[in-house]
Amino acid sequence: MGKETVHKINKSRAIRRLVIWYKRNSAVTSIVDTAASSAVTASNVAGNVVSGAGSVVSTASNVAGNVAGNVVSSAESVVNTASTVVSNASSLAKNTLQPLVFDPLKRLQNSDNILDKVDDSQSNRIWIAVDGMGGDYAPGPILEGCLEAISRFPINIKFVGKIEKVKNAAEKIGLVELLEKEIEKNRLELIDSGDPIGMNEEATAVRKRKNASINVAMDLVRNNKAQAVYSAGNSGAMMASAVFRIGRLKGIDRPAIGALFPTRDQTRPVLVLDVGANTDCKPSYLYQFALLGNIYAKDVLQVKKPRIGLLNIGEEECKGNDLSLKTFALLSTEKNFDFGGNCEGRDVLSGSFDVVVCDGFTGNILLKFLESVGGVLLDILRSELPRGRRGKVGSAFLKSNLIRIKKRLDHAEHGGALLLGVNGICVIGHGSSKSLSVVSALRLAHSAVNHNVMENLNQLQKLQVLNS
Helix, strand or coil, X not given: CCHHXXXXXXXXXXXXXXXXXXXXXXXXHHHHHHHHHHXXXXXXXXXXXXXXXXXXXXXXXXXXXXXXXXXXXXXXXXXXXXXXXXXXXXXXXXXHHHHHXXXXXXHHHHCCHHHCCCCCXXXXXXXXXXXXXXXXXXCHHXXXXXXHHHHHCCEEEEEEEXXXXXXXXXXXXXXXXXXXXXXXXXXXXXXXXXXXXXXXXXXXXXXXXXXXXXXXXXXXXXXXXXXXXXXXXXXXXXXXXXXXXXXXXXXXXCCEEEEEECCCCCCCCEEEEXXXXXXXXXXXXXXXXXXXXXXXXXXXCCCCCCEEEEECCCCCXXXXXXXXXXXXXXXXXXXCCEEEEEECHHHCCCCCCCEEECCHHHHHHHHXXXXXXXXXXXXXXXXXXXXXXXXXXXXXXXXXXXXXHHHHHCHHHXXXXXXXXXXXXXEEECCCCCHHHHHHXXXXXXXXXXXXXXXXXXXXXXXXXXXX
């Protein structure tokens, strides 16, 4: 028996062993299929390596052979080479897709070419005030995100913070030259301020510390020197500063924080509000949240007819507490939006609703729960994978896909949320925001300005129910 014949037998045995292993581990096979479906682009780049259990091994072997440029001599080399190819392909896909992991406005690129083709004309660029001192990692990553956003979108930045600290941070991360270049082009301006309102401070501290970075940034909007404001700092302080400095919309009793949650359709998130601004609510507040969310979904998310849901413990209109029952009666008679009825917790991420309203206490719990899901899911899957060589093979196929899934579920990666109900465009970032999140949040701010959100929100005051 020749060497070539022996090699072919060994190769076939290796493939059969891997196929048998995947069939016996149906749970892992199911996870592979699910992960592959959630990253179609990654699968295409890898040559549909993870399209199925049998085809995974077969295709991996063929690719491994092409990469190595010779015949694989043992089952172990087949596994190692195939794993390397899949890892490289997944890394390529990750680098390509990461900026759009869960960009809530990704689909706007198809109809809003202005986001992709930056116009250098200053007359077409909008000014956004940024609280450069707000956030766990400020000011470095905030500045880095701003500089990146300036190069990608038609925006200018008024960066508010302690100038000495900002310059030191720029020097530390190697951005001094780029910072000076953007300042010379009049696309970025440094605005001096005092210290930020700390994460552990009361929101009312904004009244005493007028020179706090969030107050200085908010004043720029009030004085029409900026068209939007962004901060990754204390969200309560930002809300208080917005209410005190630019005021509420006429007819809106309480502003609400709207957060975007992922759904089965990556390009169509669901807006949940309120997620923390108002722990105690009246039916009229939730009705106003629905009106605000409806305009947000139409203007920013470009949903023609948003479907509104009321978060509740059951679909039936007779279910829920006193707040839910009274709110349901109020929403069901409204003709200014499409009310789809009660939304159970399991339906929030189903894609059945475009906007879900609830009180801030419930919404914040829902938000914090979702933030933990990505990490917990990844830990569970890691613990369930077999040990040894088989576990390494499974991990090689799953790792990049699972990281992308985790990012889709991680609210810190989603950029920011609009503070709805105040008389200006305010985007609240996650406290742990880094440069990618800042870029996404500034895109959100630009889109809100570009789609005339404030103009449409101001039309709400004409509704009779808000004036009664």
